[in-house]
Amino acid sequence: MKSSNFKSILFLFIILICLNINGQNFQGKAIYMQKSKMELGRWGARMSEAQKKQVAARLKSRLEKTYTLTFNMKESMFLEDDQIDAISGATDSWGGYFSRGDQYKNVKEEKLVQAQEFYGKRFLIKDNLHKIDWTMGTETKKIGNYTCYKAKAFVPNKELSWYSFSWSDLRKKEKKEDETEESQENMTVVEAWYTLQIPVAQGPAEFWGLPGLILEVSSGNTTLLCTEVVINPKEKIEIEAPEKGTKTNKDDYVAIVQKKMLEMRNNRMGRRRGR
Template sequence: MKSIVTLVFAFCSVVTFAQKNFQGKAVYQSKTSFDMSRFEGREMSEQRKKQIMERMKNMLEKTYVLTFNKTSSIYKEEEKLEAPGQGRGFRFGGFTEGIQYKNTSDKKLLEEREMFGKKFLISEEPELPQWEMTAETKQIGNYLCYKATMMKKTDAFDWRNMRRRDDNKPKDTTKTKEVVEGVEIPKEVLVTAWYTPQIPVSNGPGEYWGLPGLILEVNSDKTTILCTEVVLNPKEKIQIEAPTKGDKVTREEYNKIVKEKMEEMREMFRNRRGGERRGRF
């Protein structure tokens, strides 16, 4: 009986994904842990720390929607109405992320970013991720998932990879970490993904793709991305189109612009603090 059910399910899956206009939608919950120890040594009450964590919640916990077909996808933060007086919460400086478009067939990635009111469109040809697939499995919702891992180079401008430097620990002589303004950034992190061949599209949340099935869970350093809902062939079709807004730049060009802007802001902050100290006398 079990074999018959399996065969029926497999037949239905083949029919579903053989459809010319196949489309799906997956909802992901992203959560990033935050080390409050970086506030140690400062005159700050527990109540104040709690207030900061509440303000940062919108940055640490987000909901994203991945709309996909056989080769293309759009990944963006879910739009939601804020409670009166809540505002948009804490944002990382003046940087805002927009939609991300992937085409796994043409190996094309376009990502919208906004920096202090100026819009950019980052264009790149992503390399196929070097996943190491295993036979380990687990169930996520109705889907049987397989485990895959890889070591991923970090983005020096991604705040999720930053951690407070501990001067009491021995210095890293293996050059596996980079230190910028007293903050440690690992050069590589271990990424664990769980994908399901039951949805045979080589796609996943954000920058993750390249496996023989939709990625339903990702664990990368302090961030976990978990799929909470999958809808195949929704009644309301969504157009998957590449974004066009913003100044088109490469990833390297964008990182250079960000670095220059951060250095400019750091210099302004130093000058302002210096002026405040001189004004006290």
């Protein structure tokens, strides 16, 4: 009897060791296509359809992108496949586009490390991951060979675009600072589809924290859709956080960018007045 119990305990112990080893070695790669709808705001009302098509063609590379997410049970790296030259840090003439840098997430420690280029200077943003309060539903659909479940969440706008910049956001901030009462923080509705067949709490961009890999996610005017998944590829994937750059956090980085853009605007307006 004692021998039988010992064998059972030993068998369970071996299984646990094997599961732990497999978990440590488990890794994968997922390719995502990003598509964003073009928003022209008040300028769009003044444009003809032909002009809108010209603008859409010019911005196609910024509205449609390809990203690669490499991941294991604990870490992930999210990289744009064909990055726009970010030496200037910005932007097209609309003043509303900044490219996301190399993004490392550690979901076990809930830590973010992201490298950003801004006007010739490299920054290393180290901060906590924003914890998303997902509401999981029962609705399902197939994405490729994977059965996916739907989840929804409300995420603060600033957590989805802190690395970016737009004059409209800055004007809203200035207006808010002038108000005596704090206005409610703007939120974005996020819809995600995740698969339990790949049981990692990883996902593209700022999204994570579901019990399976996120294969599709929509927020605002942007959708990220996984087009290919490779699990445990023959060539080992190395995931390492970026290390080079001036260390800061998300809030301080936003303040640095806003200050620089205001200086540029004021200098430009000063030159115009001097003419």
